[in-house]
Amino acid sequence: MSALTLDSLNKSYGDLRALRDLSMEVPAGEIVGFVGSNGAGKSTAMRIVLGVLEADSGQVRWGGAPVDLAVRRRIGYMPEERGLYPRMKVSDQLVYLARLHGLDTASARAAMEQWTEALGIADRRGDEILKLSLGNQQRVQLAAALVHSPEILVLDEPFSGLDPVAVDVMSGVLRAQADAGVPVLFSSHQLELVESLCDRVGIIKSGAMVKFGRIEELRRTDDRRWVVDGPPPQSWVSAVPSAHVVSTDGRRSVVEVRGASADTVDQDLLRSAMAAGPVHEFSLLRPSLTELYRHVVTTDSVATARETVSA
Structure with missing residues (x-):
């Protein structure tokens, strides 16, 4: 074809x-x-x-x-x-x-x-x-x-x-x-x-x-984000290197891991969260096309502006 x-x-x-x-x-x-x-x-x-x-x-x-x-x-x-x-x-x-x-x-x-x-x-x-x-x-x-x-x-x-x-x-x-x-x-x-x-x-x-x-x-990125519905993140996120809390309401949290370790750290995150209390949701959060588009266009515009200023 x-x-x-x-x-x-x-x-x-x-x-x-x-x-x-x-x-x-x-x-x-x-x-x-x-x-x-x-x-x-x-x-x-x-x-x-x-x-x-x-x-x-x-x-x-x-x-x-x-x-x-x-x-x-x-x-x-x-x-x-x-x-x-x-x-x-x-x-x-x-x-x-x-x-x-x-x-x-x-x-x-x-x-x-x-x-x-x-x-x-x-x-x-x-x-x-x-x-x-x-x-x-x-x-x-x-x-x-x-x-x-x-x-x-x-x-x-x-x-x-x-x-x-x-x-x-x-x-x-x-x-x-x-x-x-x-x-x-x-x-x-x-x-x-x-x-x-x-x-x-x-x-x-x-x-x-x-x-x-x-x-x-x-939608794949070097940095990974997970949605975790479970214990307060302050009680378990610090146990996972390179992980940090993006947002939380005390129970439902978005946790991000940056860099190469993001592909292998999901089980570490889950184990750490479960050790602190019951986990009701644990899911990978991928950016939507709208978010990706906004990021690509904004990043490109910022880079162009910097080049213009440098010139």
Whole structure:
């Protein structure tokens, strides 16, 4: 099965470097989330995949070969800005777009019916786009990206403006596409959604990929924290070298161990806590994607500021 690969992409607009040696891979059958602040380079990277923009250097590959026009015709793309004809009916629009992708009329109509049903907008087929809510317009946009049975999905902020029910519907559709072997790349500012839905995540800042990998890989840190519901930490934490209390309410505590010993100290912590009294909970506390993102971006910003001051 093929993977979509972005290899060392660079793009500048005059003195502004929009992408800096950006690399990532979207394996077949996986959903990859692309997160970063506005202007970080997410849309630029996606437009290069689509051929709307040309990279200054680097390459986009599909199955190891450079992406060409034939491959791009097999990509389902959903732009952040709505690209629908506002006075065209939903059914007519989707059939028209499917026909542009080479489907005959009967197949185009069948695809329109399939995706409007799957996305919960079958009863809106006869409505003009401008008469739909923003959430339903977003569902039509996803249907437009899917109507030609694409081999690759590239979606720019597909969940923007959706209510929780619509988010669940679209999440289910994307997971079904990935399960069928389609590589799915989407950008989003909704980090909790990215964390729950994606197999891998890329964090981009100022055009550079600062973190990329599976969620569990990204959440691993050199320092480990445990939640302990048991005796007051003052009675047992000091017995474990390099452990210290981050927070406590007297019973439920967060204890951190820093450095290399963090991987092997968990049993020492548990034994020490149990020696001081009954323990009702002992669990590893990993940072959420939101916390990781905040840490990565803040650390990078602080480092940049220091370099600027030093210069």
